[in-house]
Amino acid sequence: MKHLIDLDDFSLNEINSIIGKAIEIKKNPHEFSNVMHGKIIGTLFYEPSTRTQMSFQTAMLKLGGQVIGFNNPQNSSVAKGENFKDTIKIIGGYADIIAIRHPLEGAAKAASIFANCPIINAGDGSHLHPTQTLTDLLTIAEQKNTLNGLTVGFCGDLKYGRTVHSLVKMMLKYKNNKFIFISTEELQIPDYIKNIIISSGNSYEEVFSLEDSIDKLDILYMTRIQKERFTSIQDYNLQKDVFKLTTDKLKNANHNMIILHPLPRVDEIDISVDDDPRALYFKQASNGVFVRMSLILHILSTKIDENVENLTLNESCNNKLCITNHEKYLPHYFKKDNNSYFCEYCSREIKL
Ligand code: NCD
Numbered sequence: 001m002k003h004l005i006d007l008d009d010f011s012l013n014e015i016n017s018i019i020g021k022a023i024e025i026k027k028n029p030h031e032f033s034n035v036m037h038g039k040i041i042g043t044l045f046y047e048p049s050t051r052t053q054m055s056f057q058t059a060m061l062k063l064g065g066q067v068i069g070f071n072n073p074q075n076s077s078v079a080k081g082e083n084f085k086d087t088i089k090i091i092g093g094y095a096d097i098i099a100i101r102h103p104l105e106g107a108a109k110a111a112s113i114f115a116n117c118p119i120i121n122a123g124d125g126s127h128l129h130p131t132q133t134l135t136d137l138l139t140i141a142e143q144k145n146t147l148n149g150l151t152v153g154f155c156g157d158l159k160y161g162r163t164v165h166s167l168v169k170m171m172l173k174y175k176n177n178k179f180i181f182i183s184t185e186e187l188q189i190p191d192y193i194k195n196i197i198i199s200s201g202n203s204y205e206e207v208f209s210l211e212d213s214i215d216k217l218d219i220l221y222m223t224r225i226q227k228e229r230f231t232s233i234q235d236y237n238l239q240k241d242v243f244k245l246t247t248d249k250l251k252n253a254n255h256n257m258i259i260l261h262p263l264p265r266v267d268e269i270d271i272s273v274d275d276d277p278r279a280l281y282f283k284q285a286s287n288g289v290f291v292r293m294s295l296i297l298h299i300l301s302t303k304i305d306e307n308v309e310n311l312t313l314n315e316s317c318n319n320k321l322c323i324t325n326h327e328k329y330l331p332h333y334f335k336k337d338n339n340s341y342f343c344e345y346c347s348r349e350i351k352l
């Protein structure tokens with residue numbers, strides 16, 4: 001079975017072919033309208049969602065398949081105390097493929113251990129959001145005709161923004177991309193992502209002002225401050241209005257810079273910016289359907305070798321938001337890279 005937990009699970013060729021197929025589907029959707037006849041997607045959303053959940057559902061319906069699932073676990077047996085493993089085992093028996101969103105980091109990886117169908121990570125806490133990245137890549141490729149040699153400015157909540165983490169990791173797989181991280185000190189990109197950038201031989205800049213860097217960018221990727229990840233409302237209030245993109249600030253941007261945002265927007269992009277031809281976030285959201293159609297097709301037509309060896313240790317992950325610290329029956333899987341060990345679920349390094 002082929003899962004999509006992290007885009008690292010896929011080769012660059014596979015990713016390019018998913019994007020290519022999404023473009024083909026977008027041009028001729030009727031040619032794909034029956035290819036998933038008889039197949040069912042389970043959309044298990046333990047966290048709120050509009051675009052991701054509905055675009056997965058729309059994607060399967062447009063392919064001729066059907067949809068089951070929940071968007072509020074309190075309406076499922078989770079409310080009666082059913083554990084994560086049991087829910088996944090059951091739905092994995094009903095559906096041919098599952099898209100799962102969960103507030104804990106590593107939840108999609110955990111689901112992949114128990115489900116007897118492929119799992120797609122539709123967002124696991126602040127960790128990753130690989131299908132948003134595919135949507136972002138399609139939008140960038142369409143607009144820029146390349147995924148190489150771009151300067152990307154990420155602005156806002158770079159600490160908790162999982163779409164940022166996934167897109168940065170992915171852009172490292174293409175050539176000569178540069179990153180400018182624009183945030184407050186409190187919401188800077190996590191160290192483990194910085195380490196990935198450095199070990200891949202790339203570099204980044206961290207700055208505090210959007211105005212001072214906007215003229216250097218090919219892409220401005222705005223993000224919402226992730227209110228639900230803050231432990232105090234006071235801390236959130238201190239962050240929420242720091243960055244706001246306005247038509248005035250855009251005067252200094254290149255005429256061909258594009259503005260992306262995974263949405264939902266709160267106040268970080270003024271509504272007046274929507275009329276600027278560089279604002280592509282609504283187009284980006286509609287691309288989500290085509291890319292997810294392409295992804296479902298790809299996953300359900302790929303067979304892989306099942307013999308994956310996992311490295312199990314007695315150690316626990318020290319990330320409190322990692323699912324292994326909440327669902328205690330999960331095996332402690334780690335990845336070894338040089339002399340360091342990383343949690344297989346949430347990617348954080350563990351100190352032995
Ligand atoms: C993003 C998410 O859920 O991480 N939304 C989405 O899937 N398009 C971004 C966000 O919630 O801020």
